[in-house]
Structure formats: structure tokens, C-alpha cells
Amino acid sequence: TLNLLCVDRLSFLFGLIFCIIAGIGSVYSWGEGSRWEKGASLIYAGSSLGVIFAGDWISLICFWEAMAISSWYVVWAGKTRGAVRASYRYLVMHLVGGNLLLAGGAFVCIRNGIQLELLTGSGGAGFWLVLAGVCINAGVPPLHTWIPDAYPESTVSGTVFLGSYTTKT
Numbered sequence: 001t002l003n004l005l006c007v008d009r010l011s012f013l014f015g016l017i018f019c020i021i022a023g024i025g026s027v028y029s030w031g032e033g034s035r036w037e038k039g040a041s042l043i044y045a046g047s048s049l050g051v052i053f054a055g056d057w058i059s060l061i062c063f064w065e066a067m068a069i070s071s072w073y074v075v076w077a078g079k080t081r082g083a084v085r086a087s088y089r090y091l092v093m094h095l096v097g098g099n100l101l102l103a104g105g106a107f108v109c110i111r112n113g114i115q116l117e118l119l120t121g122s123g124g125a126g127f128w129l130v131l132a133g134v135c136i137n138a139g140v141p142p143l144h145t146w147i148p149d150a151y152p153e154s155t156v157s158g159t160v161f162l163g164s165y166t167t168k169t
Contacts, residue, residue: 004053004059006056021164025041029157032157034077041074041157061105064137065098067169068095071165071166072088072090074155075150075151077158078154082153085153086153090150097132098133099133101129104127104131151163
């Protein structure tokens with residue numbers, strides 16, 4: 001069975017913080033940027049909430065990829081040559097991280113089942129693939145080189161959303 005919403009104390013705290021940031025970021029970006037960028041920013045915030053509230057591998061990966069694509073558009077919306085180049089590098093890094101997460105999730109599902117909490121206590125290949133995917137998304141050194149490329153190339157309001165969600169999720 002799918003468990004699309006799994007709320008505990010920690011995810012509730014992060015969800016509350018993410019909602020407050022989305023509200024502040026929306027007010028901040030009210031007069032700047034295109035409607036498409038604002039929409040992508042809100043999809044990005046919503047998919048980040050989906051990731052932290054996910055209770056199974058399928059919903060986690062779906063929200064993870066929605067987060068990657070919407071955040072790619074937020075970087076791309078800078079519409080300079082540097083922003084376009086940085087956005088594709090950003091997308092490639094997130095897709096690599098997402099594929100590692102998918103592969104690790106598949107290993108864990110084959111071994112333990114679909115629920116996320118079954119990852120704890122596991123030290124197999126699935127655990128290490130999931131950890132690598134999360135480390136890429138979190139920008140853990142030396143896997144962080146896409147961050148200084150992408151964030152400055154985005155619009156100002158886009159950088160507010162990027163700095164608030166990607167590495168924290």
C-alpha cells in the first residue's frame with residue numbers, strides 16, 4: 001500500500017518551516033519574475049513538502065523528481081547564457097542523484113518492502129545508493145560543485161527558493 005503522507009514530529013517541524021518560507025518567498029517575489037517562474041517556485045516548494053512527508057519509496061521518488069524539474073526551471077528562468085548552462089548542469093546533478101535514489105530504493109524494496117522506515121538498520125547496497133543520492137542533492141562536498149554555479153545565475157526570488165529547499169530537503 002502507498003503511504004503518501006507520513007507525518008512525525010520532525011517532518012511536521014520541517015513542513016511548518018517550509019510553508020513559512022514559501023509564504024515569505026511568495027510575498028518577496030510578488031513583483032518580480034514571470035508567472036511561470038512563480039508557478040515553478042510554488043511547485044518546487046510543494047514537491048519539497050511531498051518529499052519530507054513521503055512514507056513510501058514511490059511517492060518519495062515522484063516528489064523528488066518533481067522537485068528536480070521545477071527547481072531546474074527556477075534556475076533556467078534567469079534567462080542569461082550562464083543561467084541556461086548552469087540550469088542544465090543543475091538538472092544533470094539532480095537526475096543523477098534521483099537515479100541513485102531510485103536504484104537504492106529498488107534494492108531496499110526488493111529486500112524489505114516499499115515503506116521508507118525499512119531503510120533504517122540496513123547497511124546494504126541500497127542504503128549506500130540512497131545515501132549517495134541524498135548527498136548529491138544536499139550538496140555534500142565534494143559533490144557540491146553545482147551549487148555555486150546555479151544559485152547566482154537564478155533570479156533573486158529564485159535564489160530565495162533554491163537556498164531554502166534543495167539542500168534542506
